[in-house]
Amino acid sequence: MRSRWWGAAVLMGLLAACGGEPKEPVEPEPGNNDPNNDPNNDPNNDPNEGALTFFKDIKPLLDAKCNQCHFDGGPAPFALSDYAQVSALRESIRLAVQERTMPPWQAGQGCTDYYGDFSLSEAEQRGLIDWIDGGAVEGDPSQSPQVEVRPPAGLSRVDLRATLPEAYTPPGTSPDDYRCFLVDWDEVETKYVVGYDVKPDNQAIVHHLIAYLITPDQVQEYEALDAGEPGAGYTCYGGPGGSRTNWIGAWAPGSSAKLMPPGTGIRVDPGSKVLIQMHYNTLAADPSPDRSTIEFTLADSVEKEAYIFPFTDFLGWIRGNAMIIPPGEKDVVHSYEFDPTNFLDAVTDGAIPNGAFKIYSASLHMHTLGTSGQIAIKRGGEGDECMLEIPRWDFNWQDSYGFMEPKTFNTGDKLFLECHWDNSAENQPFLRMDTDGDGTPDSFQQAEPQEVRWGEGTRDEMCLGIMYITAQ
Numbered sequence: 001m002r003s004r005w006w007g008a009a010v011l012m013g014l015l016a017a018c019g020g021e022p023k024e025p026v027e028p029e030p031g032n033n034d035p036n037n038d039p040n041n042d043p044n045n046d047p048n049e050g051a052l053t054f055f056k057d058i059k060p061l062l063d064a065k066c067n068q069c070h071f072d073g074g075p076a077p078f079a080l081s082d083y084a085q086v087s088a089l090r091e092s093i094r095l096a097v098q099e100r101t102m103p104p105w106q107a108g109q110g111c112t113d114y115y116g117d118f119s120l121s122e123a124e125q126r127g128l129i130d131w132i133d134g135g136a137v138e139g140d141p142s143q144s145p146q147v148e149v150r151p152p153a154g155l156s157r158v159d160l161r162a163t164l165p166e167a168y169t170p171p172g173t174s175p176d177d178y179r180c181f182l183v184d185w186d187e188v189e190t191k192y193v194v195g196y197d198v199k200p201d202n203q204a205i206v207h208h209l210i211a212y213l214i215t216p217d218q219v220q221e222y223e224a225l226d227a228g229e230p231g232a233g234y235t236c237y238g239g240p241g242g243s244r245t246n247w248i249g250a251w252a253p254g255s256s257a258k259l260m261p262p263g264t265g266i267r268v269d270p271g272s273k274v275l276i277q278m279h280y281n282t283l284a285a286d287p288s289p290d291r292s293t294i295e296f297t298l299a300d301s302v303e304k305e306a307y308i309f310p311f312t313d314f315l316g317w318i319r320g321n322a323m324i325i326p327p328g329e330k331d332v333v334h335s336y337e338f339d340p341t342n343f344l345d346a347v348t349d350g351a352i353p354n355g356a357f358k359i360y361s362a363s364l365h366m367h368t369l370g371t372s373g374q375i376a377i378k379r380g381g382e383g384d385e386c387m388l389e390i391p392r393w394d395f396n397w398q399d400s401y402g403f404m405e406p407k408t409f410n411t412g413d414k415l416f417l418e419c420h421w422d423n424s425a426e427n428q429p430f431l432r433m434d435t436d437g438d439g440t441p442d443s444f445q446q447a448e449p450q451e452v453r454w455g456e457g458t459r460d461e462m463c464l465g466i467m468y469i470t471a472q
């Protein structure tokens with residue numbers, strides 16, 4: 001799920017429209033000051049032609065890699081569309097681009113090719129920084145390649161909507177609130193989810209939305225969780241709790257409608273429910289009501305039934321409580337590998353038969369102590385295949401990354417998962433604490449490191465790989 005097939009088409013359309021990546025200036029020959037020797041200088045043209053300018057080089061880059069989020073009313077806090085705005089923000093842009101906190105594309109370079117990749121190449125990163133360092137020259141608007149920035153479209157057809165049962169206002173007692181809501185699935189026949197689009201209602205506070213499929217045999221378990229707390233929904237941090245976590249949709253700032261790879265879809269039987277996990281953040285906005293929706297496009301049948309396959313060291317890390325992250329340690333590593341081809345039929349409820357299978361996308365899930373991680377197929381020796389490498393884990397920008405070409409997993413291969421965490425004193429969360437001893441929390445203080453293991457709480461950790469798979 002969370003494949004970017006549709007978004008990719010739009011982005012590739014954009015790149016095609018602007019004639020590919022912005023050109024890098026050609027280096028003039030060193031030691032020769034004759035302007036006619038500078039290959040960037042065509043004497044019949046503008047003498048400034050060699051310099052990077054906003055209109056010629058930077059605007060097309062921002063339109064292709066930033067402005068799907070940075071537009072007025074968009075998910076980012078400001079637009080990056082006109083020269084005055086961009087120039088005024090240039091120091092902050094330089095910092096974000098240098099540190100690679102922007103654009104928020106988490107997958108590292110050189111692992112594999114992804115659909116809709118909006119990361120900056122090293123040349124683009126350097127170009128943007130050089131332009132800022134060179135005085136952020138405006139240039140000539142007539143030199144701007146025509147780039148059509150199309151607003152993201154929705155689904156071509158909406159067959160079912162799942163909306164929070166009632167408007168919910170986060171309490172605001174801490175900046176983050178994770179709340180799970182159980183929503184009915186109204187279809188009376190088996191259907192396949194082939195696309196979805198999340199409509200966050202209150203964008204000022206909605207930070208993330210993940211939709212989980214609750215199968216008919218799990219409904220009772222989740223109804224009990226839901227009934228366990230007063231008001232609509234229940235508190236849920238790392239996941240929805242309970243026995244299973246099968247995603248059928250997700251949204252983070254900047255996400256648009258997603259279509260599953262052609263011919264594939266996720267089966268939903270009548271009597272199922274959708275569990276919507278909302279992450280609200282009220283650091284920058286006062287708590288106010290939200291009633292978000294996820295829309296689905298459904299099909300009666302698909303060529304290949306797909307399954308969202310979460311995997312982890314279930315027996316060791318969860319059952320065995322063996323994912324120990326000792327206090328004070330700066331780089332704690334746990335890794336796991338296994339061959340799931342003998343269990344597929346059982347774990348996917350019959351959706352995928354045992355044996356070789358195809359993988360279309362991968363995502364990683366950790367909590368806030370996570371620093372980096374990797375998911376790969378180990379085939380032994382040369383044939384190892386990287387699926388996802390996250391060099392700088394950021395809990396706030398989790399997403400799944402769809403491959404340009406699906407990967408084949410053969411019997412005898414191993415799925416490899418590795419997570420790194422920093423549990424040193426400097427990397428601890430700020431918590432509301434009672435510092436004057438009157439029994440009520442009065443200020444935010446950095447917590448002391450403590451031993452951390454697998455769990456659902458804000459100070460527990462996870463290491464989970466999630467893939468969208470079908471039969472071979």
Ligand code: HEC
Pocket residue numbers: 062065066067068069070075076077089092093094096097101102103104118120253254255
């Ligand atoms: C997927 C959506 C998205 C894309 C693409 C994106 N941004 Fe952002 N950007 C955001 C959001 C959301 C914030 C606010 C971050 C926050 O509040 O934590 C932000 C914040 C920023 C900031 C403020 C400083 C910071 O780091 O928070 C800068 C500067 C910035 N973006 C520059 C860029 C540039 C330059 C690009 C393209 C090269 C880009 N962004 C691409 C969503 C995006």
